[in-house]
Amino acid sequence: MASEPEDQLELIENVSEIMLDLANELKKLYSYRDLFFENHPVEMASQKNKCVNEKKDLLVAKFESYNVDVQIPFAVRAEFLYMKGKCYNISSTYDSRAMQCLSKAVKLNPHLVNAWNELGECYLKNMNLQEAKASFEGALKHERNRLALRSLAIILRQESGQLKQSEISSAMFKSVELAKEAVAQDIKDGVSWSVLGNSYLCQYFMVAQDPATLKLCMSAYKQAWADPVAKGQPDLHYNKGVALKYSECYGEAIKMFDQSCRLDPGWQPPVDERAELIHYLTEATRLVRTRGKLKAKRISNMVQTIDKKMLGEYATDLYNSGTRKDVQLVHVGLDELQEGSNEGKVILARVLGSIHNKNAVPFTFAVIDKSLKCVCVSVYNWANGRGVIIGDVVAVPEPVLTTHAMDSDLAKFDFMSIRVNNPLVLLVNGKRVNRNQFARTRVTSTYEIH
Template sequence: MSLDSDTEADILENVEEVMDNLLKELQDLYSYRDLFFENHSIDLAVEKNKRVEEKKEVLVEKFESIDADTQIPEVLRAKFLYMKGRCYNISPTYDARATQCLSKAVKLCPALIDAWNELGESYWKNMNVKEAKSSFEGALKHERNRLSLRCLSIILRQENSDKKRSEAHAAIMKSVDLAKEAVSQDIKDGVSWSVLGNAYLCQFFMVAQDPATLKLCMSAYKQASLDPIAKGQPDLYYNKGIALKYSEIYDEALFNFEYASRLDPPWQPPKQERMRLVTFLNAAHSLVRTRGKLKAKKLATMVQAIDKKMLGVYGEGLHAFAGRREVALEHTRLDALEDGPNEARVILGKVVGSIHNDNAVPFTFALIDESMECVLVTVYNWADGRGAIIGDCVTIPEPLMRTHKYEAEDVSFDFKSIRINNPLLLLVNGKRVARNQFACTRVTSTYEIH
């Protein structure tokens, strides 16, 4: 008997049927994982990975009972190895067997896009960003596809997260474009929408703090939540929580961090981020309520020392903000401010205390004026080590006021705050903040490829 006939004799009977059955079981396994919370209570989240692993091992046994080199015909071998590698790769942690199978698959069939993408995800789990990027680019050489596009979008942002704003600009915008293209490939794919939301969030902080960009970010997350697969992923809620925190919608941020934790109890970042936010909010509430814990006599002395000369350039002439027509600013007391924009108004007060923030973002202090009203002021993009100190006189044109009120077991707050995106608009002791004190905000978001 010839070698060829020996080889043919080893080929599985009904091999295509066997492959179809394995593919169906593989698809069912991924559906079980991706739609877990569509079919199970969130209280079972702690069991999810264990249950997926148990089902994985059953299927792994079936794959490993077949010798790809002898029992699978060459024409189907790449597909079989891809399926086997994808089975190994369902785990959240790196499995070297996945890389081995998938590497063989792309060598046998370089046009097998799914194998390239799966290989990229496998490398990613092993923190091998260079090879992951190469794999996704390998897939794109054959076809523009949403998985490669959105994964490259993520990689581009991460590669440029530590670069200067000017250096990162082009890469961040390319990241947004890749994510947009991924969405355009399938507008119902919520994971692509989630990645686009992250790209917009990065653009908001790293390129230009345009409120319209933040709206696009939140809109993308909203679209993502319509997809049953995306809405079951903790990453969506964690990243949305980050966006809400920087939007100062604190109650919703707390909810999203908590929900992310419930979806993946062992995952620490949502718990840590929520804890940091709770600490900040409790400190903010206390700082405003106690007016910096300064004694009444000292407060009275500080308030009496407020000199309208400290209105500086805002005390006279016309001023234009956000491209609107020039207006004269009216000096307004803190207790007369309204929630929302206070156009054509300027406030002047004394700093009574500040909050130490490990991230230095935002720089946060409490301000009081002759009305004895105390408000929180959050300033973004103020260089680390800069800021106002107790006793400084701060002038803020057209303050944007918001009332924050919330109560839960571990956090209770009720205070008003004024948000400043551009510190260069401020006057400290009558002088404009210098340009060298401006620094772009660094924002961290976490996305795990699935």
């Protein structure tokens, strides 16, 4: 019909039936994409976009068979343009045709919330954050809806890199609040839960590393997992993998990154994360097993010259940690530590070597004491370029000891480590680490707009 001269075209009489048919087909198209892995094996991941685009092209042809300005009645023209633009916009990359249709739709009907939201997603694909933000805010002027709310939560986090330190906290809290409101709109929407989890994850790193925040993050991801739409998205696995990595649940993190790679073979971040994490864990295992490749005689001299005077204030002063005040620390050997928390105890050991970590987080080094037991120490929030060198004596109060082990086709590692969230609690050669050596870990999540 599009090839006929315009003066021979007339308004469509059965427009209601046509609009309903197009709406149903559009819904089926998005369902086909969103639930692809519910109906296809993950081995078909590399073909997903091709399969979706083939179905998209068929529906595009139907939309393009109508001359919008001549055949579609004005009363439904905005809705038609919205659906046509949404059809174009199903692709993972920016499509200028979608932008044209959606821009016309909101001009014809500024109250069309769905068109504002779709236009916002279109701008995001074109890396235009300001226009995307304006579009989602335009949708919220007419209706509080979860898509606009969670999209603004994402944009707030993406903008945080340009904010002053004093402005970051309020932006992160606002991101969490918007995501929580989106979840409240539909508690079964896993994508909103996933966005909430990402907001908590960023709040944890960029505001305060409160373990309770990380628990809220993992809880949100668990809720997202119940929704097959969210579970089929590689970003949920990727971002959950990031959270698991910083929780030092390394085996689970590797599995998450691996599944993210399988769901989207062309997406590079999970490939890099998986490779870097496996390399880090392999190096940690080797460092502990070989004791830094130092000769036995040198190690013997190193441990024999450990002087308890280097416990410094931890030998004489009372220690305060969180809600626990005025604790008298007792010096123990590495072989006396128990798995988990060791309250009221302090270790003193020499550094055998460190791991070159591309991410620089955490700064990891191996220590040994007179018991000749060797473990890793992972220090978070230590300023880049800071750290310790071979031979330094390090005191760690109330160490938390964990065994990390995995033996599978994905990775093989086996070592014990002590986690230190705040480098300022450490004593290096008897002296407290300076405050200017503290630098908060920052992390971002990506790939959230589908």
